[in-house]
Amino acid sequence: MKRAVLAAAGVAALALLPCALGNEYYVNLSSQVLIAAIFAMSLNILVGYGGLVSLGHAAYLGVGAYATAWVALRFGLGPFASGAVALGVTTLMAAAYGVLALRASGLGFLMITLALGQILWGLAYRWVSVTGGDNGLSGLVRPRPFGIDLTDARPFYYFTLVVFVAAFALIALFVRSPFGASLQGARDQPRRMTALGFHVWMIRWIAFVVSGFWGAVAGVLYVYYNNFISPHALSLTQSAEVLLMVIAGGPATLLGPLVGAALVVLVKDVASAYVERWTLLLGVIFVAIVLFLPDGLVPGVRRLWVDRIARRAP
Amino acid sequence: MAFWITQSLNSLALGGLLFILSAGFSLIFGLMRIANLSHGAYFMLGAYVGLTLLRTGMNFWLAVLLAGVAIAIFGGLIERFVLRRLAGQTLSQVLATLGIAFVIADSCLWIWGGDPMPLSGPASLRGAVRVMGALFPLYRLAVIALALAAFVALWLLVEKTRMGAMIRAGVDDLDMARGVGIPVRSLFTAVFCLGAALAGMGGVIAGPILSVYPGLDADMLPLALVVVILGGVGSLVGAGVGSVVIGFIYTFGQALLPDLAYVILFLPMVLVLAARPRGLFGRIAA
Numbered sequence: 001m002k003r004a005v006l007a008a009a010g011v012a013a014l015a016l017l018p019c020a021l022g023n024e025y026y027v028n029l030s031s032q033v034l035i036a037a038i039f040a041m042s043l044n045i046l047v048g049y050g051g052l053v054s055l056g057h058a059a060y061l062g063v064g065a066y067a068t069a070w071v072a073l074r075f076g077l078g079p080f081a082s083g084a085v086a087l088g089v090t091t092l093m094a095a096a097y098g099v100l101a102l103r104a105s106g107l108g109f110l111m112i113t114l115a116l117g118q119i120l121w122g123l124a125y126r127w128v129s130v131t132g133g134d135n136g137l138s139g140l141v142r143p144r145p146f147g148i149d150l151t152d153a154r155p156f157y158y159f160t161l162v163v164f165v166a167a168f169a170l171i172a173l174f175v176r177s178p179f180g181a182s183l184q185g186a187r188d189q190p191r192r193m194t195a196l197g198f199h200v201w202m203i204r205w206i207a208f209v210v211s212g213f214w215g216a217v218a219g220v221l222y223v224y225y226n227n228f229i230s231p232h233a234l235s236l237t238q239s240a241e242v243l244l245m246v247i248a249g250g251p252a253t254l255l256g257p258l259v260g261a262a263l264v265v266l267v268k269d270v271a272s273a274y275v276e277r278w279t280l281l282l283g284v285i286f287v288a289i290v291l292f293l294p295d296g297l298v299p300g301v302r303r304l305w306v307d308r309i310a311r312r313a314p
Numbered sequence: 315m316a317f318w319i320t321q322s323l324n325s326l327a328l329g330g331l332l333f334i335l336s337a338g339f340s341l342i343f344g345l346m347r348i349a350n351l352s353h354g355a356y357f358m359l360g361a362y363v364g365l366t367l368l369r370t371g372m373n374f375w376l377a378v379l380l381a382g383v384a385i386a387i388f389g390g391l392i393e394r395f396v397l398r399r400l401a402g403q404t405l406s407q408v409l410a411t412l413g414i415a416f417v418i419a420d421s422c423l424w425i426w427g428g429d430p431m432p433l434s435g436p437a438s439l440r441g442a443v444r445v446m447g448a449l450f451p452l453y454r455l456a457v458i459a460l461a462l463a464a465f466v467a468l469w470l471l472v473e474k475t476r477m478g479a480m481i482r483a484g485v486d487d488l489d490m491a492r493g494v495g496i497p498v499r500s501l502f503t504a505v506f507c508l509g510a511a512l513a514g515m516g517g518v519i520a521g522p523i524l525s526v527y528p529g530l531d532a533d534m535l536p537l538a539l540v541v542v543i544l545g546g547v548g549s550l551v552g553a554g555v556g557s558v559v560i561g562f563i564y565t566f567g568q569a570l571l572p573d574l575a576y577v578i579l580f581l582p583m584v585l586v587l588a589a590r591p592r593g594l595f596g597r598i599a600a
Contacts, residue, residue, distance in 0.1 A: 053405055053408075055351075055412070100584060100587055100588075103587045103588070103591040104587075104591055106404070107343075107347065107349045107404060107408065108543075108591070110349060110408060111349055111539050111542070111543060112543065112583075112587070114351075114535075114536065114539060115536050115539045115540050115543065115580075115583065116580075118532070118535070118536035118539075119536065119576055119577060119579065119580050122536075122576030122577075123574075123576055123577055126572070126573055126574075126575070126576055127573050127574070128573070129573070235532075236532055236535075237416070240412055240416065243409070247409065277420055277424065279416050279419065279420040279423075280416065280417055280420035280421060280424070282413075282416055283412075283413040283414065283415070283416030283417035283418075283420065284413070284417060285413075286409060286410070286412060286413030286416065287396065287410050287413035287414060287417075290400070290406045290409045290410045290413065291396070291399065291400070291410070294403070294406060
């Protein structure tokens, strides 16, 4: 009950945010945070709940976005049809990638996902006839669900919010389901889970595919937010940013990715107004978080909170 | 015919460069269980340091050596002050190396600017020789010879010296190695410095072939990863064989199917992962 109230309050706050912000620039920034949060939540399924640290997650954002743009521009399909095709294609790709990457776990998994991700990035750069190379693909038109024009900042924010709430709810159900429990079991005690008769590889593979699907959802939103896609979406920087969101916010928490996404997007926005060296700053934040806040913001703050209540109680 | 000979020699030269880069990566990974994601950045930093040294009119080989020493010191500091603080937390160590890679890459962009810069090889190796009827740059032959020398030297170090025996013991069973009194900490620092030095020197040696540009790190790191996944972690022979295979595939891929060269790299990795996940010569599972 308490959770339901909190959730409703959270959604209401997010829905009222554009009115409070006023300026269109900040509404767009909020849309960016929500898209990044969906992206980070998708990675959190793997990193947080599955214990599988991927450094190639930009693959799903990028391929989802490229596939949407390519199908829409090449075949003239409508935005929703192109989005659906892109989701299908990207999920299939995640299924194939999962078979490869899950030949290993731990660092082997990280290296394979990184190598696969870099190969896609190289492909986006060099396969100019399909991807437009360095120039990317542009000229997309935002969708018009039920005749509502999403061209302006506010309607698009609400569209993103609807997708975000759906993603949040479905991912929450997913990780709290019996399957989510077995995924966390496979993370903590893979050998015991195997002994209990669980198919650890299959559990991880399913989580991998689900994670890829939500990554693709973020990719479709990303491409319609920007109306443009370039190889940067597939870069290692992108993969590292989203991993930083998950780790900074707190892996294996539901709110962590949202907090991490807000942190990274806002710091990036503020920083880019003053300095040109965002990558440098990203690297420094990365090292600092790893050294000083290894379990992330949400668990860190929660620990402080619990300590305070415990101190007040006696 | 000339095409095949030239491209084969080009492949060997690229393979040699990849070996110099990935041998250190593989040794560090095998011993310390750290996938050093700054390895590509060390390579690029080495190249830029070498470029700066060469502009003062320094001898090429001296610049190679000094760049190696500079990167070794840099790597040693990173190992001592960042990685050692995270001892035992493999994942955090890997993420820290990634953060450091970003810092290095962006600092290089800041200091040396965004334009690709040529790095000229030693004057004595300019010009070309005729190899079985095909004209081939002398410098690339020297790179092949140098990589072979590096392979022999590393092989002797690992297989025939006391330090090599300690490294092999650490790769196979770290706890036992510690238990019988091997100074694992100093060994870690030594191997990390050695790997960093190799990467730094490799950057300068690669300069005349690849030139120096921002993004060199991001181009080289996945190649090193693929080499190590292919050859197996912690194995010198694996790094050598993997480098030559990738050198050939990449060179011929670029010559024959330029759009897809990057993707073809992927094929041997897929095959090896499917058949033998620990790599061709891997002693341990990654």
